[in-house]
Amino acid sequence: MTTDSCKQPRLLPRDRIVEAARELFRRRGIRGTGVDAIADAASSNKMTLYRHFNSKDELIVECLQRAGMEMDGFWRELEDAHPGDGLAQLRAWVRRIAEHLGDDNCHCEMMSAAVQLTDEDHPGRSVIRKFKDAQRDRVVVLCRKAGVANAELLCDTLLLLIEGARVAQQSSGVQGPSARFAEIADAAILSFSGSGAVPR
Amino acid sequence: MTTDSCKQPRLLPRDRIVEAARELFRRRGIRGTGVDAIADAASSNKMTLYRHFNSKDELIVECLQRAGMEMDGFWRELEDAHPGDGLAQLRAWVRRIAEHLGDDNCHCEMMSAAVQLTDEDHPGRSVIRKFKDAQRDRVVVLCRKAGVANAELLCDTLLLLIEGARVAQQSSGVQGPSARFAEIADAAILSFSGSGAVPR
DNA sequence: CGAAAATGTTACTGGTCGGTAACACCGTCG
């Protein structure tokens, strides 16, 4: 009856709960999702949930950490596909983000959580903060490897464009400004790398 | 006791309620703010609230509409300050957004609501959508007036950068990528207007 | 003034929330 996605392959209850929570948080929002609904969607129950997590907030933290780990794997794939080539990795990064923009899971858990976790002291906020800082470091290194003149500026430009594309999709739909994200981001990369070590 | 901001000048109860709601929505989130808290903050009570609004959702809609009207006034100021000069209006727009980025009220009510109103059919979503569409139309007209070659592309670039700056501030704080928003947006305007009908 | 409208007060409903207690079930391993 429930729209599940992780019951068949008999994952451990803990993993089913986390994945069910992530999906529900995406669809209904964090505050709009009750622990009962999470336990149901995970084909488990509230008691098992609270045996693994002392509170809903702890579960939220785990969800964010897992999302961060998935992104880490994502970056590793890029490095494997274009080893040492910062420019190619940047381009591939932009392309894959653009591809996922329309998905139901568009990898915007961090962004959504950052907006929904209004409490400044929520434990999830430090997870978001650390992830974003690490992401920024990674991207700026790629920009340097790509040989662009002002690596920090291109880095922040891309980060703003990406976050903007994700949130603009929530506001204006897929036909809004985010539809041209790939085009815009590519142009940014080109303009920065073109003025430095110019390709072709 | 309560951190009010609109009780002294004895506004109408309806206006006090809307303004109190907007402030609480900003600080605690929409789902995290109860109607009792809104009525209290407005130095009013739940009954008067429900005499003016049939539901909390109606109040949310009114808050979004009022936020949109404030932005309209904002645009009118820009037109008055730089009549007919699209390029100057674009620049002033970017500058003022950058100035407000650090504020507690950074004019991101629409964006926050777009993320928090997870229900696709929530009446507030159409308000957001209409506002964003109108904003896009306005900006693209300004870009054309500014004489840039690809007005639509500069328009969407700026819109993505702005939304990105606002949400990046939630994720990474004021010292994150959004700190360089003005610099980045100015560079975008320059690169577009410089390559088309070049000034000077 | 006096009536009518708007506002305030209290108390209540039915539902949901996060979180817990007590107990039953079930597979694993000794």
Next chain:
DNA sequence: CGACGGTGTTACCGACCAGTAACATTTTCG
């Protein structure tokens, strides 16, 4: 076999939620 750890079930708690009813009070205005 029996003990045990992980899991499921039911019921419950106090707090909060959106929304309403009945009544008292204040404000507005003819």
